[in-house]
Amino acid sequence: MWNTFKYTTLSIVRERSIVVWVLLFPLILATLFNAMFKGIDENAHDLDPIPVAIVNKSEAGADKAFQTMMDMLSEGDEALLASVEAKTSEEAQALLRDNKTIGTITLDENGWPSLELSAVSGETGVSMEQVKRTVLADVVDDFCRTRTAVEDIMENDPQAIRDPEIVRSFVRLDDYTSELRITHSQTREYVRYFYALLGFAALMAANVGLTAVGAIQPNISPLGARRAISGTGRARTLAGSIAASWLVSFLALVVAFVYIRFVLGVEFGGREAACILGIAVSALMATAFGALVGALPHVPASAKGGILSGITCLLSLFAGLYGTPALRLADQVARNAPWATAVNPVKQVSNLFYSLYVYTDLEPFFQTLGVLALTTAVFALVAALMMRRQSYASL
Amino acid sequence: MAIVEVRNLVKRYGEVLALDHFNLQIEEGEIFGLLGPNGSGKTTSINCLLQLLTYDKGDILLFGEPMRPNSYDIKRRIGVVPQDVAVFDELSVRENIDYFCGLYVSDGARRRALVDEAIEFVGLRDYTKFRPRKLSGGLKRRLNIACGIVHKPDLIFFDEPTVAVDPQSRNAILGGIQRLNAEGATVVYTSHYMEEVEQICSRIMIMDRGESLACGTKDDLVRMVSTGEKVEVEAPDLPGGTLEALGALPFVRRISHDGTSIHLLCDNGPHNLATILGVLQERAVVFGRVYSEPPTLNDVFLEITGKELRD
Numbered sequence: 001m002w003n004t005f006k007y008t009t010l011s012i013v014r015e016r017s018i019v020v021w022v023l024l025f026p027l028i029l030a031t032l033f034n035a036m037f038k039g040i041d042e043n044a045h046d047l048d049p050i051p052v053a054i055v056n057k058s059e060a061g062a063d064k065a066f067q068t069m070m071d072m073l074s075e076g077d078e079a080l081l082a083s084v085e086a087k088t089s090e091e092a093q094a095l096l097r098d099n100k101t102i103g104t105i106t107l108d109e110n111g112w113p114s115l116e117l118s119a120v121s122g123e124t125g126v127s128m129e130q131v132k133r134t135v136l137a138d139v140v141d142d143f144c145r146t147r148t149a150v151e152d153i154m155e156n157d158p159q160a161i162r163d164p165e166i167v168r169s170f171v172r173l174d175d176y177t178s179e180l181r182i183t184h185s186q187t188r189e190y191v192r193y194f195y196a197l198l199g200f201a202a203l204m205a206a207n208v209g210l211t212a213v214g215a216i217q218p219n220i221s222p223l224g225a226r227r228a229i230s231g232t233g234r235a236r237t238l239a240g241s242i243a244a245s246w247l248v249s250f251l252a253l254v255v256a257f258v259y260i261r262f263v264l265g266v267e268f269g270g271r272e273a274a275c276i277l278g279i280a281v282s283a284l285m286a287t288a289f290g291a292l293v294g295a296l297p298h299v300p301a302s303a304k305g306g307i308l309s310g311i312t313c314l315l316s317l318f319a320g321l322y323g324t325p326a327l328r329l330a331d332q333v334a335r336n337a338p339w340a341t342a343v344n345p346v347k348q349v350s351n352l353f354y355s356l357y358v359y360t361d362l363e364p365f366f367q368t369l370g371v372l373a374l375t376t377a378v379f380a381l382v383a384a385l386m387m388r389r390q391s392y393a394s395l
Numbered sequence: 396m397a398i399v400e401v402r403n404l405v406k407r408y409g410e411v412l413a414l415d416h417f418n419l420q421i422e423e424g425e426i427f428g429l430l431g432p433n434g435s436g437k438t439t440s441i442n443c444l445l446q447l448l449t450y451d452k453g454d455i456l457l458f459g460e461p462m463r464p465n466s467y468d469i470k471r472r473i474g475v476v477p478q479d480v481a482v483f484d485e486l487s488v489r490e491n492i493d494y495f496c497g498l499y500v501s502d503g504a505r506r507r508a509l510v511d512e513a514i515e516f517v518g519l520r521d522y523t524k525f526r527p528r529k530l531s532g533g534l535k536r537r538l539n540i541a542c543g544i545v546h547k548p549d550l551i552f553f554d555e556p557t558v559a560v561d562p563q564s565r566n567a568i569l570g571g572i573q574r575l576n577a578e579g580a581t582v583v584y585t586s587h588y589m590e591e592v593e594q595i596c597s598r599i600m601i602m603d604r605g606e607s608l609a610c611g612t613k614d615d616l617v618r619m620v621s622t623g624e625k626v627e628v629e630a631p632d633l634p635g636g637t638l639e640a641l642g643a644l645p646f647v648r649r650i651s652h653d654g655t656s657i658h659l660l661c662d663n664g665p666h667n668l669a670t671i672l673g674v675l676q677e678r679a680v681v682f683g684r685v686y687s688e689p690p691t692l693n694d695v696f697l698e699i700t701g702k703e704l705r706d
Contacts, residue, residue, distance in 0.1 A: 003497030007486060014485035215483070218447055222481035229445045230498040231471035231546075237498075393449055394408055395442065 004232070004240025008212055013361070014247045017305075018208060022249070026201035026256040027245065033197060034264045037190040049074070049082035050132045055106040062111035069143055080135065092116075102132045105140060112147075115140045128163040146313070189327075191357060192350070196267045196321040196330075197243045199349035202282040205249035209290020210304055212241040219392050220301050222237050238336040242287060250283035269357040274365060278352040285345055288379035295386035312346070319347040348372050396459070398423050398550055398581045399444065404453030406436075406443055406605070413439045414450070422599075426576050428596030429585040430692075432700055436605040437585045438478065438646065441552055457550065471499050474548030474580075478555045480539045482527050489514065489523040492541050499546035513545035516571060533564030540568065544575060551575060553584045558589060569595050577587040589692040599692070602680060603700045613692060617663065622694040623648060623666055626659040628675065629683035633657070637678050644670060663690065 012018055054070070056063055061351040073081045084101055086092035092104040096118055103117040117133050153160050160166050216237050227237055257279055260266045268275050293308050318340065320327035328351050334341045348371055355364035399421035406414040416435050421427045431437045442448040444455055446464040455462045457469050468566045482491045492510050500506045514520055517537040527535055536556060544551060553572060557565045573595055576582050588594055592599055593613055600610040610614055633652060641659065642650045646667055649660040663668045675682055 003501075005574060007483065007490060007494040007497075010490065011483045011485040052602070055614060077583075222477055222479035223483065225447055226475060226477055226481040226495075226542075229447055229473070229475055231467055232498040233465070233467060331561070392447065395447065 001236045001243075003242040004237050005244045008215070008241045008244035009247060011215075012208055012211060012244060013213060018211065018248070022201075022205050022207055022252045023255060025204065026197060026252075027259050028202070029197055030194065030260050030264060033190075033193050034266075037193050049079045050136055051082045051084055051088045051101045052105075052136060053084045053086040053095050053101045055086050055089050055092050055104060057109060058107040058111040059109050062109065063107050064111070065147060065276075066107060066111055067291075069139075073139065081139070091128055093289065103136045104131070113140050113143060114155045166293055172226065187358060188267070192320060192327060192354060193323075194260050194264075195350040195353040195357075196316065196319040196327075196346070198253065198256060198279075198353060199319050199346035200262070200312060200316045200321050201253055202249075202279075202286045202349045203308075203346050205252055205283060205286040205288065206290035206293065206308055207250045207305065208252075208311070209242070209245040209287040210294040210308055211290075212245040213291045213294030213387070214301050214304070216241050217298065217387065219395050220294070225395060242291065245287045245290065248282055249281055252277045253283055253286075266356060268353055271356045271362075274356050274362065276354060278349070278356070278365070278369065281369055281376070282349045282352065284377065285349075285372050285376040288376045288383060289345065290381040291387075292379045295383045297386060315344050315346040318344055318351045339361065342371055343375075345372065345375055348375065396423050397421065397456070398425075398458060399427075399583065400454075400456040400459075400604040401440070401444065402454045402456075403457065404438055404440065404443060406448065406450040406583075406607065413605050413681065414443065414453075417453070417602075417605060418607060419540055419600065421581060424576070424579070425598055426572065426582040426584060426596045428592035428599040429583060429588075429602065430589070430592055430599060430696060431585075431602040435603045435700075438554060440607075441554060441583070445470075445473070445552070466667055471546075472549045474543045474546065474551040476540050476543035476551065476553045476556050478558065480527070480535045482535075482538055482542055484527055487526055488519050488523050488538055488541075489529070491527070491538060492529060492545050495542040496545040498591075499620070509545050509547065513541040516544070516574075518567060528605055533560040536560050536564060536568065540571065544580075548580065550581045551583070553582060555586055556584075557588065567592070589696060593692045601696060602644075608699050609695075616692065616695045617690050620690065620695045620698045622690045622698055623663055624661045624690065625688040626661060626668060627686040627688075628657045628671065629655060629685070630657055630675070630680055631655050634678050637675070637680055640674055640678065641671060642653050644674070646670075 058066075070081065070083055073079065074083055074264070084095060086095060086104070089104075089106065092106070095101045096104055096116070099118065101118070102116055105113045105115055107113055114138060117136065118129070150161070153166070214220045214224065216224050216227055216234075228234065230237075249393040254276065257275060261268055261272065261275075290308070293304050293311075296304065298306075299307070316322070317326055318330055318333055320330035330347065334347075341351070348368055351368045352365060352372070355368055356362075359365070397420050399419060401417060403420040404417040404419075405412075406417075417436065417440055419440070429437050429440070434543075439448065443450045444457070444462065446455075446462055446466070457466075458472060460466065460469055462469055483494065486494065489510065492513050493506065496506050496509050496513070500509060506650050514523060517540055518536065519537055519541065522530060522534060525534075529540060530538065536558075540553075540556060543553075556572075557568055560568070570592060572582055572584065576595075584592065584596060596613075598610065598612055599616060601608050601616070609619055630652075631654065636659070638650055638652055641647060641657065645663045646664050647659055648662060649658075651658045659671065668685070672682075672685070
């Protein structure tokens, strides 16, 4: 078995197509992804000043507090708001309709603001528009709450307003507002492309298993026939070949992971050790899948590589590999047909890394690992059924 | 002792009968030639013997033991040189030979010695680090042979090992097979090349359509067929009655003269040519070059299997 393991490993790592498709191609794709998606995602977190129309109907001096706040929020490089002056409500309405503003703030005669927001579009998920609406509503709410509190204190306990600590407490939110993170890491959508890429790379690594199994099947290659009639048992030859395939697949995936994590700087939630465990199981799944395709009877050896590539590309679509539309499609499939996700090994490998990145506990990771292990067992069983025979009706 | 014994082997591919109650017996120490046209069942019979193919009926005994797919003790005594070059393209010559040796021999030191010996045997000493794709057709065939014989098997199957090789490589291969046989290996050799089989095989079987049509030494086979010895004597001028005198000889079947030479077709006999020349000398016939062509294995093969073209 060691003899088979050693020389199968050597022959696989020297196979040019394996080096290109299993090792180099994922690295090239990762580099392209890094150029395409990472910049987009970083820009997505920049918030431009929110355009808002101000219709001022207040009496002289009543808008002083509001104007002070607006000046503070509209100044500097990190201005939150960009006020657009509107003389009438109609003019403000027109700006809102034309999407030139997100909302309209109307000050009544006492300087109290009321807010009208732009209509909500039909899109799903959280858009930047929605974030801006929320921010604008918070600004107005906060102003009204603070002004009410100050006016209340001035009416009931005017001396208290001279205490700077009390004044500071009006504008300090941290006593009753705390940041609560519901995910393990700060979520960035672009990481999902890299996780889908690792899923794709795992299935591309199935080419290793396919090649190794092709070289031991008597009905597939003359080399397989020669090995089958040798003095070494079929089970030992198979075990040596499968072990070699797993090792090469595992190492190729580790290289891709190390490149994505440490060269491109993609986050995996700081759980690199668990990632390696996930890669080990993914490589096993890939080997079993390659063995399954490699053992298909009545299919020319040259066609099997094409079949494997076709399946890999198709399943990668439903794992969200090909950009935002594919990612949305993958999410829709996951919501509406969870079984389709469960039977998609590319998506399962992708989910392994996603669950490590997003969830605080490791249960989802181990659940996905279990699904992958089950998938591996099914692939291996079917492959074994096809490879169990030692004599053939024809070659 | 019979090393190979096949009794009433029947193998069908669907409706096609590939082996029809095929029988074979090969004795220890023989170089046994298996001749037959394409599709005659040569490779099928070998694959059944090696348990690569299932068969419908019959018994196969190797070394006196029934052969089964998991008869690894028997398989360890067998070497196979397949028709196609079946090696790892990505391994070097030495690595390939070492891999196949490792399928039979686990002891490292013994394996190294056997690999060196096999490399020397097939003359690949200067190519040990080459990968197969860098080798010529002849060198690839020699590598194919080295992988099949490296573990020093008692029984070796050579399935058309000289296809598409140059005459020098062919000679080296045939010489190597004879040396292996001299060292004690029993050889089963299939080929299309009659002269190769004539040159090295001690016994020959001609098979067609899954049946054994004839089996024996070359002389046995020649005796089985009606094709006779052809004699040609260059003699432009013939005195009257010469052709009649030659035609009257008891072993002459047919005689003709084309103006320059006499052509005779004779029954097989040890002294045909001497008798013919004696008649010509008696009649003072001036003759030039003389050709005598005894029946060849090719004649035997064509007479037994027919001359029509095969698919």
